[in-house]
Amino acid sequence: MKRALPLLAIVSLSLPLAAQDDLPPAPYAYTQLEDPAEEAEAVELMETLRCLKCQSQSIADSDAPMAGDMRHQVRTRIAAGQEPEEIRQWLVDRYGDYVSYAPRVTSSTWPLFAIPLLLLLAAGAILWRRIGRKSVGGPDQINGEGDD
Amino acid sequence: MRGKMWVPLMLFAFFIGVAGYQLFQPKDDQIPSAMIGRALPEFELPAASATLPGVSTADFQDGKPKLLNVWASWCLPCIAEAPHLESLKEEGVEIIGVAIRDKREDVDEFLATHGNPYTRIGADDISAVQLEIGSSGVPETFVIDGEGNIVHQHIGDVSARDVPRLLEILKDAS
Numbered sequence: 001m002k003r004a005l006p007l008l009a010i011v012s013l014s015l016p017l018a019a020q021d022d023l024p025p026a027p028y029a030y031t032q033l034e035d036p037a038e039e040a041e042a043v044e045l046m047e048t049l050r051c052l053k054c055q056s057q058s059i060a061d062s063d064a065p066m067a068g069d070m071r072h073q074v075r076t077r078i079a080a081g082q083e084p085e086e087i088r089q090w091l092v093d094r095y096g097d098y099v100s101y102a103p104r105v106t107s108s109t110w111p112l113f114a115i116p117l118l119l120l121l122a123a124g125a126i127l128w129r130r131i132g133r134k135s136v137g138g139p140d141q142i143n144g145e146g147d148d
Numbered sequence: 149m150r151g152k153m154w155v156p157l158m159l160f161a162f163f164i165g166v167a168g169y170q171l172f173q174p175k176d177d178q179i180p181s182a183m184i185g186r187a188l189p190e191f192e193l194p195a196a197s198a199t200l201p202g203v204s205t206a207d208f209q210d211g212k213p214k215l216l217n218v219w220a221s222w223c224l225p226c227i228a229e230a231p232h233l234e235s236l237k238e239e240g241v242e243i244i245g246v247a248i249r250d251k252r253e254d255v256d257e258f259l260a261t262h263g264n265p266y267t268r269i270g271a272d273d274i275s276a277v278q279l280e281i282g283s284s285g286v287p288e289t290f291v292i293d294g295e296g297n298i299v300h301q302h303i304g305d306v307s308a309r310d311v312p313r314l315l316e317i318l319k320d321a322s
Contacts, residue, residue: 026273026275052284053284055177065249066275066284069275069279073276091279092182093182094182094279094281095179095182095284096179096182099179
Protein backbone atom coordinates (compact mmCIF):
# COMPACT_ATOMS: atom_id res chain seq x y z
CA MET A 1 0.00 0.00 0.00
CA LYS A 2 2.85 2.36 0.88
CA ARG A 3 4.36 1.72 -2.51
CA ALA A 4 1.08 2.53 -4.17
CA LEU A 5 0.84 5.97 -2.60
CA PRO A 6 3.41 7.75 -4.77
CA LEU A 7 1.87 6.12 -7.81
CA LEU A 8 -1.55 7.32 -6.74
CA ALA A 9 -0.15 10.83 -6.30
CA ILE A 10 1.34 10.79 -9.78
CA VAL A 11 -1.89 9.55 -11.30
CA SER A 12 -4.02 12.13 -9.51
CA LEU A 13 -1.59 14.95 -10.35
CA SER A 14 -1.75 14.05 -14.00
CA LEU A 15 -5.55 14.09 -14.05
CA PRO A 16 -5.73 17.63 -15.44
CA LEU A 17 -4.00 16.26 -18.53
CA ALA A 18 -7.00 14.04 -19.08
CA ALA A 19 -9.17 17.15 -19.22
CA GLN A 20 -8.03 17.85 -22.77
CA ASP A 21 -9.80 17.26 -26.00
CA ASP A 22 -8.40 14.88 -28.56
CA LEU A 23 -9.41 16.66 -31.74
CA PRO A 24 -6.58 17.48 -34.14
CA PRO A 25 -5.28 21.06 -33.85
CA ALA A 26 -6.80 23.80 -36.02
CA PRO A 27 -5.29 23.86 -39.54
CA TYR A 28 -3.07 26.89 -38.91
CA ALA A 29 -2.24 26.21 -35.26
CA TYR A 30 1.12 24.61 -36.09
CA THR A 31 1.35 25.28 -39.83
CA GLN A 32 3.17 28.35 -41.05
CA LEU A 33 1.75 30.60 -43.73
CA GLU A 34 3.32 30.09 -47.15
CA ASP A 35 4.36 33.70 -47.54
CA PRO A 36 7.36 34.26 -45.20
CA ALA A 37 6.55 37.97 -44.87
CA GLU A 38 2.98 37.20 -43.75
CA GLU A 39 4.22 34.48 -41.39
CA ALA A 40 6.71 36.91 -39.83
CA GLU A 41 3.90 39.44 -39.33
CA ALA A 42 1.70 36.75 -37.76
CA VAL A 43 4.46 35.54 -35.41
CA GLU A 44 5.25 39.07 -34.30
CA LEU A 45 1.60 39.55 -33.37
CA MET A 46 1.27 36.11 -31.74
CA GLU A 47 4.19 36.86 -29.44
CA THR A 48 2.30 39.83 -28.00
CA LEU A 49 -1.04 38.09 -27.44
CA ARG A 50 -1.81 36.39 -24.15
CA CYS A 51 -2.83 32.76 -24.01
CA LEU A 52 -6.16 32.79 -22.15
CA LYS A 53 -5.72 29.29 -20.71
CA CYS A 54 -2.13 29.62 -19.53
CA GLN A 55 -2.13 33.25 -18.67
CA SER A 56 1.61 33.89 -18.36
CA GLN A 57 2.44 32.69 -21.85
CA SER A 58 1.95 34.20 -25.25
CA ILE A 59 -0.09 32.22 -27.78
CA ALA A 60 3.17 31.72 -29.73
CA ASP A 61 4.68 29.94 -26.69
CA SER A 62 1.74 27.85 -25.59
CA ASP A 63 0.68 24.36 -26.58
CA ALA A 64 -2.81 24.75 -25.10
CA PRO A 65 -5.44 23.83 -27.71
CA MET A 66 -7.07 27.22 -27.29
CA ALA A 67 -3.76 28.99 -28.02
CA GLY A 68 -3.55 26.89 -31.20
CA ASP A 69 -7.05 28.00 -32.13
CA MET A 70 -6.02 31.63 -31.55
CA ARG A 71 -2.92 31.19 -33.73
CA HIS A 72 -5.19 29.79 -36.42
CA GLN A 73 -7.31 32.94 -36.21
CA VAL A 74 -4.24 35.20 -36.39
CA ARG A 75 -2.72 33.37 -39.38
CA THR A 76 -5.94 33.09 -41.39
CA ARG A 77 -6.79 36.73 -40.76
CA ILE A 78 -3.29 37.88 -41.78
CA ALA A 79 -3.55 35.71 -44.91
CA ALA A 80 -6.92 37.35 -45.63
CA GLY A 81 -5.18 40.72 -45.67
CA GLN A 82 -6.04 42.07 -42.21
CA GLU A 83 -3.55 44.35 -40.45
CA PRO A 84 -1.98 42.93 -37.23
CA GLU A 85 -3.32 45.83 -35.17
CA GLU A 86 -6.79 45.18 -36.58
CA ILE A 87 -6.60 41.57 -35.32
CA ARG A 88 -5.28 42.72 -31.94
CA GLN A 89 -8.24 45.10 -31.69
CA TRP A 90 -10.63 42.29 -32.62
CA LEU A 91 -9.36 40.32 -29.61
CA VAL A 92 -9.26 43.34 -27.27
CA ASP A 93 -12.92 43.98 -28.20
CA ARG A 94 -13.69 40.47 -26.88
CA TYR A 95 -11.35 40.04 -23.92
CA GLY A 96 -10.28 43.55 -22.98
CA ASP A 97 -6.70 44.88 -22.82
CA TYR A 98 -5.75 41.78 -20.80
CA VAL A 99 -5.35 39.70 -23.96
CA SER A 100 -2.65 42.00 -25.33
CA TYR A 101 0.92 42.26 -24.04
CA ALA A 102 1.52 45.48 -25.96
CA PRO A 103 1.08 48.32 -23.45
CA ARG A 104 -1.26 51.12 -24.40
CA VAL A 105 -1.76 54.55 -22.87
CA THR A 106 -5.30 54.62 -21.49
CA SER A 107 -7.10 56.45 -18.70
CA SER A 108 -5.93 53.79 -16.21
CA THR A 109 -2.38 53.17 -17.52
CA TRP A 110 -1.10 56.73 -18.10
CA PRO A 111 0.63 56.94 -14.65
CA LEU A 112 2.87 54.04 -15.72
CA PHE A 113 4.18 56.23 -18.50
CA ALA A 114 4.09 59.54 -16.64
CA ILE A 115 5.79 58.52 -13.36
CA PRO A 116 9.17 57.48 -14.84
CA LEU A 117 9.26 60.75 -16.78
CA LEU A 118 8.49 62.73 -13.63
CA LEU A 119 11.15 60.81 -11.67
CA LEU A 120 13.74 61.49 -14.38
CA LEU A 121 12.83 65.17 -14.33
CA ALA A 122 13.07 65.27 -10.52
CA ALA A 123 16.44 63.47 -10.55
CA GLY A 124 17.67 65.87 -13.20
CA ALA A 125 16.53 68.86 -11.17
CA ILE A 126 18.28 67.60 -8.00
CA LEU A 127 21.52 66.90 -9.88
CA TRP A 128 21.35 70.30 -11.55
CA ARG A 129 20.99 72.04 -8.21
CA ARG A 130 23.84 70.11 -6.55
CA ILE A 131 26.31 70.44 -9.40
CA GLY A 132 25.28 74.04 -9.92
CA ARG A 133 25.89 74.82 -6.22
CA LYS A 134 29.33 73.22 -6.20
CA SER A 135 30.63 75.05 -9.25
CA VAL A 136 29.50 78.35 -7.67
CA GLY A 137 31.32 77.46 -4.44
CA GLY A 138 34.66 77.04 -6.21
CA PRO A 139 37.41 74.35 -5.88
CA ASP A 140 38.20 75.11 -2.20
CA GLN A 141 34.78 74.03 -1.02
CA ILE A 142 34.90 70.78 -3.02
CA ASN A 143 38.24 69.90 -1.35
CA GLY A 144 36.76 70.77 2.02
CA GLU A 145 33.84 68.37 1.49
CA GLY A 146 36.22 65.62 0.46
CA ASP A 147 37.96 65.78 3.85
CA ASP A 148 34.87 64.77 5.82
CA MET B 149 16.25 68.21 7.43
CA ARG B 150 15.77 65.45 10.02
CA GLY B 151 12.24 64.69 8.80
CA LYS B 152 13.32 64.57 5.17
CA MET B 153 15.68 61.72 5.94
CA TRP B 154 12.73 59.39 6.56
CA VAL B 155 11.00 60.08 3.24
CA PRO B 156 12.77 57.33 1.21
CA LEU B 157 12.19 54.78 3.99
CA MET B 158 8.51 55.72 4.19
CA LEU B 159 8.19 55.37 0.41
CA PHE B 160 9.90 51.99 0.58
CA ALA B 161 7.63 50.83 3.41
CA PHE B 162 4.60 52.02 1.45
CA PHE B 163 5.70 50.05 -1.61
CA ILE B 164 6.32 46.91 0.45
CA GLY B 165 2.95 47.39 2.10
CA VAL B 166 1.10 47.62 -1.21
CA ALA B 167 2.97 44.65 -2.69
CA GLY B 168 2.42 42.59 0.49
CA TYR B 169 -1.29 43.39 0.54
CA GLN B 170 -1.66 42.35 -3.10
CA LEU B 171 0.21 39.10 -2.44
CA PHE B 172 -2.42 38.03 0.06
CA GLN B 173 -5.39 38.88 -2.12
CA PRO B 174 -7.09 35.82 -3.62
CA LYS B 175 -5.97 35.18 -7.19
CA ASP B 176 -8.50 36.24 -9.77
CA ASP B 177 -7.73 34.62 -13.09
CA GLN B 178 -11.18 34.95 -14.59
CA ILE B 179 -11.31 36.90 -17.80
CA PRO B 180 -14.71 38.54 -18.22
CA SER B 181 -15.97 38.84 -21.77
CA ALA B 182 -15.97 42.36 -23.20
CA MET B 183 -18.94 41.36 -25.38
CA ILE B 184 -21.58 41.77 -22.68
CA GLY B 185 -24.18 44.27 -23.85
CA ARG B 186 -23.32 43.63 -27.47
CA ALA B 187 -25.00 41.59 -30.18
CA LEU B 188 -24.06 37.94 -30.63
CA PRO B 189 -21.68 37.79 -33.65
CA GLU B 190 -22.85 36.03 -36.81
CA PHE B 191 -22.00 32.34 -36.85
CA GLU B 192 -23.25 28.99 -38.01
CA LEU B 193 -22.14 25.72 -36.46
CA PRO B 194 -22.90 22.19 -37.67
CA ALA B 195 -24.58 19.68 -35.36
CA ALA B 196 -22.33 18.30 -32.62
CA SER B 197 -24.55 15.34 -31.79
CA ALA B 198 -26.45 12.72 -33.76
CA THR B 199 -29.79 13.72 -32.26
CA LEU B 200 -29.82 17.54 -32.08
CA PRO B 201 -29.56 20.21 -34.79
CA GLY B 202 -26.67 22.67 -35.14
CA VAL B 203 -26.71 26.31 -34.05
CA SER B 204 -26.70 29.66 -35.80
CA THR B 205 -27.12 33.26 -34.63
CA ALA B 206 -30.70 33.29 -35.94
CA ASP B 207 -31.65 30.67 -33.32
CA PHE B 208 -31.18 33.38 -30.66
CA GLN B 209 -33.37 35.98 -32.34
CA ASP B 210 -36.86 34.52 -31.92
CA GLY B 211 -37.85 36.87 -29.09
CA LYS B 212 -37.28 34.44 -26.22
CA PRO B 213 -34.24 34.81 -23.92
CA LYS B 214 -32.02 31.74 -23.83
CA LEU B 215 -28.87 30.34 -22.34
CA LEU B 216 -25.82 29.71 -24.49
CA ASN B 217 -23.77 27.06 -22.72
CA VAL B 218 -20.14 26.69 -23.83
CA TRP B 219 -19.05 23.21 -22.80
CA ALA B 220 -17.29 20.02 -23.86
CA SER B 221 -17.64 16.32 -23.15
CA TRP B 222 -13.96 16.23 -22.05
CA CYS B 223 -14.53 18.94 -19.44
CA LEU B 224 -14.91 17.63 -15.88
CA PRO B 225 -16.78 20.63 -14.34
CA CYS B 226 -19.31 20.22 -17.18
CA ILE B 227 -20.37 16.96 -15.53
CA ALA B 228 -20.87 18.83 -12.25
CA GLU B 229 -23.14 21.42 -13.84
CA ALA B 230 -25.22 18.94 -15.86
CA PRO B 231 -27.92 18.38 -13.17
CA HIS B 232 -28.27 22.14 -12.64
CA LEU B 233 -28.71 22.78 -16.35
CA GLU B 234 -31.33 20.04 -16.15
CA SER B 235 -33.22 21.95 -13.43
CA LEU B 236 -33.02 25.15 -15.53
CA LYS B 237 -34.54 23.19 -18.39
CA GLU B 238 -37.33 21.98 -16.08
CA GLU B 239 -38.06 25.66 -15.34
CA GLY B 240 -38.71 26.11 -19.04
CA VAL B 241 -35.36 27.60 -20.02
CA GLU B 242 -34.11 26.86 -23.50
CA ILE B 243 -30.41 25.97 -23.42
CA ILE B 244 -28.38 25.98 -26.59
CA GLY B 245 -25.00 24.30 -26.38
CA VAL B 246 -21.73 25.01 -28.13
CA ALA B 247 -19.39 22.02 -27.85
CA ILE B 248 -15.73 23.02 -27.96
CA ARG B 249 -13.26 20.77 -29.80
CA ASP B 250 -15.47 17.72 -29.37
CA LYS B 251 -16.20 14.46 -31.13
CA ARG B 252 -19.74 13.52 -32.09
CA GLU B 253 -19.62 10.11 -30.39
CA ASP B 254 -18.20 11.67 -27.20
CA VAL B 255 -21.00 14.28 -27.15
CA ASP B 256 -23.64 11.57 -27.58
CA GLU B 257 -22.08 9.47 -24.84
CA PHE B 258 -21.98 12.49 -22.50
CA LEU B 259 -25.67 13.24 -23.15
CA ALA B 260 -26.60 9.61 -22.58
CA THR B 261 -24.66 9.48 -19.31
CA HIS B 262 -25.33 12.90 -17.78
CA GLY B 263 -28.63 13.90 -19.37
CA ASN B 264 -29.50 16.28 -22.18
CA PRO B 265 -30.67 19.78 -21.20
CA TYR B 266 -30.05 21.16 -24.72
CA THR B 267 -32.34 21.91 -27.65
CA ARG B 268 -29.44 22.36 -30.05
CA ILE B 269 -25.67 21.79 -29.91
CA GLY B 270 -23.23 23.29 -32.37
CA ALA B 271 -19.77 21.83 -32.95
CA ASP B 272 -17.04 24.44 -32.53
CA ASP B 273 -13.98 22.44 -33.57
CA ILE B 274 -11.53 25.36 -33.64
CA SER B 275 -13.04 27.47 -30.80
CA ALA B 276 -14.05 30.09 -33.38
CA VAL B 277 -17.41 30.96 -31.79
CA GLN B 278 -15.86 30.76 -28.32
CA LEU B 279 -13.32 33.42 -29.34
CA GLU B 280 -16.04 35.51 -31.05
CA ILE B 281 -18.04 35.82 -27.83
CA GLY B 282 -15.04 36.42 -25.54
CA SER B 283 -15.23 33.12 -23.67
CA SER B 284 -11.94 31.80 -22.35
CA GLY B 285 -12.78 28.36 -21.02
CA VAL B 286 -15.32 25.62 -20.46
CA PRO B 287 -17.87 25.69 -19.02
CA GLU B 288 -19.23 29.18 -19.45
CA THR B 289 -22.87 30.17 -19.72
CA PHE B 290 -24.14 33.29 -21.48
CA VAL B 291 -27.62 34.78 -21.13
CA ILE B 292 -28.85 35.97 -24.54
CA ASP B 293 -31.95 38.16 -24.77
CA GLY B 294 -34.71 37.62 -27.37
CA GLU B 295 -33.02 39.89 -29.93
CA GLY B 296 -29.71 38.03 -29.76
CA ASN B 297 -27.80 40.40 -27.45
CA ILE B 298 -25.40 39.06 -24.85
CA VAL B 299 -26.63 40.27 -21.45
CA HIS B 300 -24.71 38.16 -18.94
CA GLN B 301 -21.76 35.81 -18.64
CA HIS B 302 -21.41 33.11 -16.00
CA ILE B 303 -17.83 31.81 -15.76
CA GLY B 304 -17.33 28.27 -14.49
CA ASP B 305 -19.85 25.56 -13.79
CA VAL B 306 -23.42 26.45 -12.91
CA SER B 307 -24.03 25.35 -9.33
CA ALA B 308 -27.35 24.88 -7.52
CA ARG B 309 -27.24 28.38 -6.07
CA ASP B 310 -26.60 29.94 -9.50
CA VAL B 311 -29.90 28.58 -10.82
CA PRO B 312 -32.25 31.18 -9.22
CA ARG B 313 -29.91 34.03 -10.22
CA LEU B 314 -29.80 32.88 -13.84
CA LEU B 315 -33.61 32.54 -13.84
CA GLU B 316 -33.85 36.10 -12.54
CA ILE B 317 -31.51 37.44 -15.24
CA LEU B 318 -33.44 35.54 -17.91
CA LYS B 319 -36.70 37.06 -16.61
CA ASP B 320 -35.21 40.56 -16.68
CA ALA B 321 -34.00 39.96 -20.23
CA SER B 322 -37.49 39.27 -21.59
